[in-house]
Amino acid sequence: MPEGRRRGIPEGRDLRLSGPLQREGVQEDGGEDLTGHLPLLLDLSGRKVVIFGGGAVGERKARLFSEHARVTVASLEFSPGLQEMAEVGAVDILEVDLWSGAADLLREAFIAVPATSDKELNRWLEETAKAAGVLVNRVDGVGEVTVPSVVRRGPVVVAISTMGESPALARRLRERIETVLDEGYGDMARLLGEMRGVLKERVADQGERRRILFEIISDDSVWRLLSESYEKGYKRAGEHIPPDERDSLDAGDPPEGLHRRD
Ligand SMILES: C[C@@]1(CC(=O)O)c2cc3[nH]c(cc4nc(cc5[nH]c(cc(n2)[C@H]1CCC(=O)O)[C@@](C)(CC(=O)O)[C@@H]5CCC(=O)O)C(CC(=O)O)=C4CCC(=O)O)c(CCC(=O)O)c3CC(=O)O
Numbered sequence: 001m002p003e004g005r006r007r008g009i010p011e012g013r014d015l016r017l018s019g020p021l022q023r024e025g026v027q028e029d030g031g032e033d034l035t036g037h038l039p040l041l042l043d044l045s046g047r048k049v050v051i052f053g054g055g056a057v058g059e060r061k062a063r064l065f066s067e068h069a070r071v072t073v074a075s076l077e078f079s080p081g082l083q084e085m086a087e088v089g090a091v092d093i094l095e096v097d098l099w100s101g102a103a104d105l106l107r108e109a110f111i112a113v114p115a116t117s118d119k120e121l122n123r124w125l126e127e128t129a130k131a132a133g134v135l136v137n138r139v140d141g142v143g144e145v146t147v148p149s150v151v152r153r154g155p156v157v158v159a160i161s162t163m164g165e166s167p168a169l170a171r172r173l174r175e176r177i178e179t180v181l182d183e184g185y186g187d188m189a190r191l192l193g194e195m196r197g198v199l200k201e202r203v204a205d206q207g208e209r210r211r212i213l214f215e216i217i218s219d220d221s222v223w224r225l226l227s228e229s230y231e232k233g234y235k236r237a238g239e240h241i242p243p244d245e246r247d248s249l250d251a252g253d254p255p256e257g258l259h260r261r262d
Pocket residue numbers: 064137138139140141142143145146147148149150160161162163164165166167168169170171174
């Protein structure tokens with residue numbers, strides 16, 4: 001949608017109530033144009049995230065991103081929560097009138113979050129960030145970067161998005177997935193990770209390795225024993241390795257140096 005058109009649309013709830021056709025990411029013919037968004041897992045460690053605006057929303061974003069990245073919050077004022085975070089070194093805060101410029105702040109930034117109470121300023125910051133090649137996460141809809149609901153079970157990660165249509169539904173779906181995705185999936189992922197390491201060393205044929213891995217996943221007794229103890233599950237899984245090749249695998253004892261949960 002042309003920038004000029006979007007600028008003319010009323011802000012806040014009116015924007016939502018004006019209907020899906022008026023929203024970014026939705027084509028004027030009504031066909032959804034969401035193909036640009038590829039769900040990815042980004043490693044943000046060491047990356048810089050700049051949050052513009054130190055109010056309630058800026059604080060929420062700072063809490064989220066500071067778990068993964070280096071966060072700088074630039075604003076005229078800061079919420080008490082943000083001040084506390086700055087005191088313990090969780091974020092850097094910078095007092096500045098952003099209308100005076102943001103180029104320095106955007107240098108080396110990976111993601112920018114315009115979250116001031118000044119809509120015009122937010123829009124200008126978004127344009128400036130995009131022009132500088134910095135990804136934008138918005139506070140009033142779907143940006144280039146959209147934050148999903150997340151369920152984690154060890155190395156298993158499920159991210160849920162409704163492409164901004166309904167965060168409430170994303171949350172409800174997360175809660176439902178949490179009830180079916182128990183810790184067993186995390187343990188199974190670790191176990192299979194170890195098994196594939198062993199298989200790579202002991203079974204030459206990739207097709208055969210793949211078959212064995214799926215056989216382990218389909219074995220209910222592995223899941224059951226895993227819920228009793230990791231070692232029991234590991235031992236049962238080891239029985240799926242062909243006998244001649246299993247000889248040298250001490251199935252009761254995870255290989256030295258490989259990760260296991262205690
Ligand atoms: C686009 C996005 C922002 C982005 O990409 O960063 C966005 C935008 C907005 N959220 C709003 C409202 C709510 N957000 C939540 C909760 C979450 N919102 C999250 C993500 C996202 N929210 C992104 C799209 C996600 C997707 O694709 O589905 C989660 C997953 C992660 C997180 O933010 O931490 C977290 C769930 C965590 C969990 O519990 O699992 C709740 C529910 C609650 O409070 O419990 C409500 C109230 C109910 C409702 O409105 O549905 C409003 C309207 C404000 C208003 O009405 O004024 C906007 C702005 C707008 O839509 O204009």
